[in-house]
């Protein structure tokens with residue numbers, strides 16, 4: 001497992017919150033909360049954030065048909081994409097399923113690292129020892145991941161540290177596949193993408209974004225490469241989320257529109273009207289990590 005300079009505080013297995021204010025560990029999840037009322041919930045399965053509440057309002061979309069038992073990736077919240085974005089047809093990730101294995105594995109809870117009243121952070125770890133034999137065969141590299149979720153009063157930060165613990169260089173992608181809960185897709189625009197090149201998976205074309213405020217009024221599946229600044233998700237012209245990051249140069253925008261009805265785990269059927277995925281990641285090209293090197297990337301969503 002990856003060595004860290006800042007060791008987390010060990011957490012008693014049956015933590016109730018009494019000895020660890022703001023932190024509750026249940027059999028399959030961790031619940032975080034701040035004295036000011038903000039909260040987050042993270043499943044050990046996939047280390048998937050499935051809830052983020054600010055001002056009493058849920059900020060993430062979670063399908064009512066999402067499987068939370070580890071049988072499949074969670075449809076909603078913030079599934080983690082690693083080491084491949086999408087499905088490779090060739091190269092070292094070709095044997096892996098779409099979006100890799102990080103969202104399919106049970107992560108280890110490493111502990112919490114922040115004690116402040118205004119923020120709480122929890123760390124999760126994943127290494128080859130947490131993979132099934134099949135997954136190890138599909139991607140036989142020695143790696144260590146540390147995933148940190150930091151809840152503060154008006155933001156949620158997700159941070160991934162990737163370490164190459166073997167003797168061979170490997171290539172990877174990382175993405176925080178964030179499903180935002182929104183009031184109405186017909187009032188939604190996304191600002192901050194103008195001038196950025198993108199690949200559209202719906203029309204199988206490439207273009208440069210021309211819209212200052214991009215409306216989403218039909219199926220969208222685009223990978224914007226090299227987004228210079230934070231992106232704003234707006235409802236009726238008002239910013240409801242600001243998505244920024246460090247070392248995560250790309251943004252994926254996805255809404256399946258009526259195609260959602262073909263997904264067995266998507267519900268309600270018209271739920272696509274209340275969600276938009278704006279996903280910060282490093283996916284438009286491979287990132288190469290040499291033996292014993294570390295890469296770190298983080299996304300911050302501000303309300």
Ligand SMILES: O=P(O)(O)OC[C@H]1O[C@@H](O)[C@H](O)[C@@H](O)[C@@H]1O
Nearest residue numbers: 098099177201221222252254279
């Ligand atoms: O159904 P999955 O595997 O969770 O993927 C959902 C979507 O994830 C997006 O990030 C991809 O760009 C889409 O192409 C994909 O359909």
